[in-house]
Amino acid sequence: MLEIKQKARELLESGKAQVVIGYGKGPNNTTRAIFVRKPEDADKLVLDDTCVQNLALYIYKHEVRHFGKEAVVATLPVLRSLLQLASENQVKDNEIIAIAITPDNKVVELDSFAAIEEHVRLFNTGLTEDEKDLLKKINAMGLEERWAFWNKEFSKCIKCYACRQSCPMCYCPRCAAEVNQPQWIPVAAHQHGNIEWHIMRAMHLAGRCINCGDCARACPVDIPLNLLTYNLIEELNNEFKYTAGLSASQTYVLSTWKLEDKETFIR
Amino acid sequence: MARIGVFICHCGENISATVDCGKVAEVTSRLPGVAYSTDYKYMCSDPGQTKIKDAIREFHLTGVVVAACSPRMHEPTFRKACAEAGLNPYLCEMSNLREHCSWVHPKGDVTTEKAIDLVRTLVEKVKKNESLMPIKVPVTKTALVIGGGVAGIQAALDIANCGHKVIMVERDPSIGGHMSQLSETFPTLDCSQCILTPRMVEVAQHPNITLYSYSEVESVEGFIGNFKVKIRKKAKCVDEKDCTGCGLCTTLCPQKKIPSEFEQGLGFRPAIYVPFPQAVPNKPVIDKPNCTYFQKGKCRICEIKCPTKAIRFDQQDEILEVEIGAIVLATGFNILKTDFFPEYGYGKFKDVIDGLQFERLASASGPTLGEIRRPSDGKVPEKIVFVACAGSRDPAKGIPYCSKICCMYTAKHAMLYKHKVHEGNAYVFYMDIRAGGKMYEEFVRRAIEEDHAHYIRGRVSRIYEKNGKLIVKGADTLLNSMPVEIEADMVVLATAGVANDGAEELAQKFHVSYDGYKFFAEAHPKLRPVETNTAGIFLAGACQAPKDIPDSVAMASGAASKVAALFSNDELTREPLIAEVNRCAPPLFSTCTGCFLCQLVCPYNAIEREQITDRSGKLIKELAKINPGLCQGCGTCVALCKSKSIDIHGYTNAQVHTEVLALLNEYA
Numbered sequence: 001m002l003e004i005k006q007k008a009r010e011l012l013e014s015g016k017a018q019v020v021i022g023y024g025k026g027p028n029n030t031t032r033a034i035f036v037r038k039p040e041d042a043d044k045l046v047l048d049d050t051c052v053q054n055l056a057l058y059i060y061k062h063e064v065r066h067f068g069k070e071a072v073v074a075t076l077p078v079l080r081s082l083l084q085l086a087s088e089n090q091v092k093d094n095e096i097i098a099i100a101i102t103p104d105n106k107v108v109e110l111d112s113f114a115a116i117e118e119h120v121r122l123f124n125t126g127l128t129e130d131e132k133d134l135l136k137k138i139n140a141m142g143l144e145e146r147w148a149f150w151n152k153e154f155s156k157c158i159k160c161y162a163c164r165q166s167c168p169m170c171y172c173p174r175c176a177a178e179v180n181q182p183q184w185i186p187v188a189a190h191q192h193g194n195i196e197w198h199i200m201r202a203m204h205l206a207g208r209c210i211n212c213g214d215c216a217r218a219c220p221v222d223i224p225l226n227l228l229t230y231n232l233i234e235e236l237n238n239e240f241k242y243t244a245g246l247s248a249s250q251t252y253v254l255s256t257w258k259l260e261d262k263e264t265f266i267r
Numbered sequence: 268m269a270r271i272g273v274f275i276c277h278c279g280e281n282i283s284a285t286v287d288c289g290k291v292a293e294v295t296s297r298l299p300g301v302a303y304s305t306d307y308k309y310m311c312s313d314p315g316q317t318k319i320k321d322a323i324r325e326f327h328l329t330g331v332v333v334a335a336c337s338p339r340m341h342e343p344t345f346r347k348a349c350a351e352a353g354l355n356p357y358l359c360e361m362s363n364l365r366e367h368c369s370w371v372h373p374k375g376d377v378t379t380e381k382a383i384d385l386v387r388t389l390v391e392k393v394k395k396n397e398s399l400m401p402i403k404v405p406v407t408k409t410a411l412v413i414g415g416g417v418a419g420i421q422a423a424l425d426i427a428n429c430g431h432k433v434i435m436v437e438r439d440p441s442i443g444g445h446m447s448q449l450s451e452t453f454p455t456l457d458c459s460q461c462i463l464t465p466r467m468v469e470v471a472q473h474p475n476i477t478l479y480s481y482s483e484v485e486s487v488e489g490f491i492g493n494f495k496v497k498i499r500k501k502a503k504c505v506d507e508k509d510c511t512g513c514g515l516c517t518t519l520c521p522q523k524k525i526p527s528e529f530e531q532g533l534g535f536r537p538a539i540y541v542p543f544p545q546a547v548p549n550k551p552v553i554d555k556p557n558c559t560y561f562q563k564g565k566c567r568i569c570e571i572k573c574p575t576k577a578i579r580f581d582q583q584d585e586i587l588e589v590e591i592g593a594i595v596l597a598t599g600f601n602i603l604k605t606d607f608f609p610e611y612g613y614g615k616f617k618d619v620i621d622g623l624q625f626e627r628l629a630s631a632s633g634p635t636l637g638e639i640r641r642p643s644d645g646k647v648p649e650k651i652v653f654v655a656c657a658g659s660r661d662p663a664k665g666i667p668y669c670s671k672i673c674c675m676y677t678a679k680h681a682m683l684y685k686h687k688v689h690e691g692n693a694y695v696f697y698m699d700i701r702a703g704g705k706m707y708e709e710f711v712r713r714a715i716e717e718d719h720a721h722y723i724r725g726r727v728s729r730i731y732e733k734n735g736k737l738i739v740k741g742a743d744t745l746l747n748s749m750p751v752e753i754e755a756d757m758v759v760l761a762t763a764g765v766a767n768d769g770a771e772e773l774a775q776k777f778h779v780s781y782d783g784y785k786f787f788a789e790a791h792p793k794l795r796p797v798e799t800n801t802a803g804i805f806l807a808g809a810c811q812a813p814k815d816i817p818d819s820v821a822m823a824s825g826a827a828s829k830v831a832a833l834f835s836n837d838e839l840t841r842e843p844l845i846a847e848v849n850r851c852a853p854p855l856f857s858t859c860t861g862c863f864l865c866q867l868v869c870p871y872n873a874i875e876r877e878q879i880t881d882r883s884g885k886l887i888k889e890l891a892k893i894n895p896g897l898c899q900g901c902g903t904c905v906a907l908c909k910s911k912s913i914d915i916h917g918y919t920n921a922q923v924h925t926e927v928l929a930l931l932n933e934y935a
Binding site: 089090172173174175179181182183184251252254255256 | 855861862863867889910911920
């Protein structure tokens with residue numbers, strides 16, 4: 001933790017970065033994102049087990065960009081988000097410094113996508129065994145049982161859009177849910193509109209979700225939203241050997257076609 | 268306020284037999300926004316069109332719905348009629364009552380209800396239609412013909428004779444295709460080379476034709492009138508300008524035992540070779556994988572002995588970029604090899620050959636100089652069996668179709684054999700004799716009656732070798748399936764015609780559709796047989812389906828006339844039904860996020876990047892931009908765009924949404 005503070009201070013003092021996005025303590029012993037702009041404030045940074053929020057959410061916000069060159073305390077999901085955002089043209093190379101931790105607990109400064117890609121390769125990026133077990137449980141349900149399960153879960157939704165606001169991949173300035181000419185997705189939090197919203201969100205994340213889990217954590221009514229994305233991640237891995245957020249130059253799996261792609265679902 | 272006119276067509280009895288057209292007109296006349304509604308026996312007829320024109324003028328219609336047949340048939344008719352009455356043609360839409368309702372349902376109230384629903388839906392859509400103006404694009408008056416067989420040659424000559432430039436690309440060292448391999452042609456028995464080679468020479472000499480032999484198409488971009496094609500000229504290792512075609516190198520090359528592709532493996536060629544004596548261009552190429560110098564680093568005999576010093580071992584593949592207005596695909600077909608048939612020996616019996624190999628044996632320029640000698644020991648076969656439908660019309664082999672040419676060429680083979688081996692016996696096993704064509708049936712009768720070929724109606728179940736003979740086991744279905752066993756000296760399989768090697772990759776390169784057998788698909792099986800579904804790309808010859816020389820030539824001339832018609836205008840008019848990225852006021856400029864995932868998905872490479880800068884040139888935002896000349900209006904980008912920033916004219920989100928609501932009986 002000491003090293004993180006040092007690295008942040010160093011970056012701010014040398015002028016290599018004007019703002020360090022990291023975790024700090026909030027009221028009532030909560031952990032939240034903080035934006036450190038002065039070297040002396042670097043001491044406020046923390047990094048412990050409570051630091052789970054995906055900070056990549058902030059890097060493209062114009063309020064943060066406005067501060068100048070950004071550095072970010074980067075856990076694995078943050079790094080993968082950065083690479084995925086890069087492949088979608090939302091961040092540029094050498095624009096952001098990532099302060100990352102190696103598997104043997106050393107603090108490193110990654111200032112290019114190439115360096116981030118190399119770093120990400122040191123970690124396991126597939127679903128964990130626990131996640132796979134959960135997925136198995138859901139997929140073991142029959143069609144009707146599963147439909148009933150999701151209907152029950154979605155009936156709790158209050159359309160607060162916390163899932164969307166917490167997701168670094170939901171960067172559209174005008175979300176499709178807000179298009180009202182025509183209004184494809186009803187605004188009201190009724191059963192029908194809730195299902196439409198969550199299906200759309202899952203589809204928009206197919207091949208893009210890097211499995212940070214923030215949507216499920218942000219949900220105030222505890223809908224297990226990440227179960228939807230687990231399935232998409234597994235499916236794309238099985239069908240196309242594709243994992244999102246591993247390289248800044250990878251092409252989006254759903255808009256590219258290769259001769260060796262399976263077409264079993266068509267025939 | 269919308270004033271929509273609704274016109275219900277009976278289509279003779281095609282629609283009115285099951286749909287109560289009068290009721291559809293009556294119910295739809297009461298829909299909100301419908302100013303006029305009527306039904307008529309033939310809306311596409313002149314009086315029918317006049318009804319539409321008169322109603323537009325009289326009721327000041329702001330939109331027209333014609334409920335009739337498929338828009339693929341008559342949409343242009345009705346849009347033109349509307350335009351003549353002063354209404355923007357894109358305010359007219361067609362509801363397909365015939366294919367979507369009357370043809371597929373029995374007569375009844377429910378069918379009429381469905382017809383009303385279909386019309387009602389479209390009325391709602393037309394209320395949201397906008398006036399659109401056609402797009403004009405320039406035309407590059409150069410055609411690209413791919414494949415130098417008889418179809419490609421005919422197409423190229425016809426286009427060139429209309430005064431347009433033609434570029435011909437041929438994969439092999441010489442043009443000529445399969446026809447140049449044939450000995451004689453049915454039904455006249457004239458020599459194939461004698462009628463083909465003058466055309467080949469004409470291609471080479473024509474001032475409007477540029478021939479790239481030993482070349483392949485690398486990539487295709489663009490659209491009708493404006494294709495950009497990259498051609499890979501494979502390294503021939505021979506300077507075409509310096510080479511005189513004397514052929515000395517081919518006689519000196521130490522590699523002499525390479526199976527010749529032209530001779531179908533029955534003859535040999537050196538590593539530096541001209542495929543056949545009449546080849547066009549008559550300049551050799553070096554077959555690198557078989558050349559001693561390229562494999563072992565030593566030899567260079569051809570280079571040393573060449574009188575004009577034309578050998579270039581260091582020659583590299585060259586990529587040419589050409590601008591093209593129209594493309595004719597004439598890539599031809601292939602036949603199954605004998606190793607496809609386990610029951611006929613998997614190709615391990617040397618004297619079981621395919622039809623093309625027999626052509627080479629019968630050809631005066633072939634490996635036996637026109638004498639029928641069997642490949643194993645060079646003996647003249649006394650008994651020869653021809654097996655028609657080897658693979659063809661056999662669903663178990665995955666080829667349920669008829670290869671069309673085999674009946675005729677098998678009769679020809681039997682005849683040629685009898686003309687050369689008078690005392691020999693020719694047996695033909697056949698399923699049916701399909702000899703539809705001018706002088707075709709007479710030709711087959713001649714083989715049977717004058718040349719005494721023994722025709723046996725039945726299939727061959729097995730062929731095996733015994734004491735130097737090939738035992739052919741079959742049945743004669745005209746004699747109550749009596750088993751037939753023939754001790755033959757040679758067997759010729761009329762193997763099925765199949766799509767050429769690489770047909771699938773080529774189709775994908777050109778974005779043309781293909782059928783389950785990988786033959787290229789025509790736009791309409793009857794009315795648009797030489798066009799593909801991709802505008803500006805046409806088909807000629809056996810790449811579309813197996814066909815004989817007259818059919819290939821006719822199709823090639825058809826494709827050429829399509830190209831000539833396209834080139835008769837300086838500008839092309841294109842439908843304005845294309846996609847567009849939205850724009851809005853600053854600071855957003857567009858809801859497009861610039862993720863450019865759409866750029867990859869576009870099959871026509873129509874999406875570009877547009878930079879929005881401030882007055883000092885500083886980049887504010889990068890957006891997707893759709894090139895109206897390239898966009899085909901397929902809508903793939905619309906479906907992919909997560910922020911719904913792309914819309915397609917004529918099928919906007921608002922239009923589709925209102926149609927869905929109308930079907931659900933909820934009006935927005």
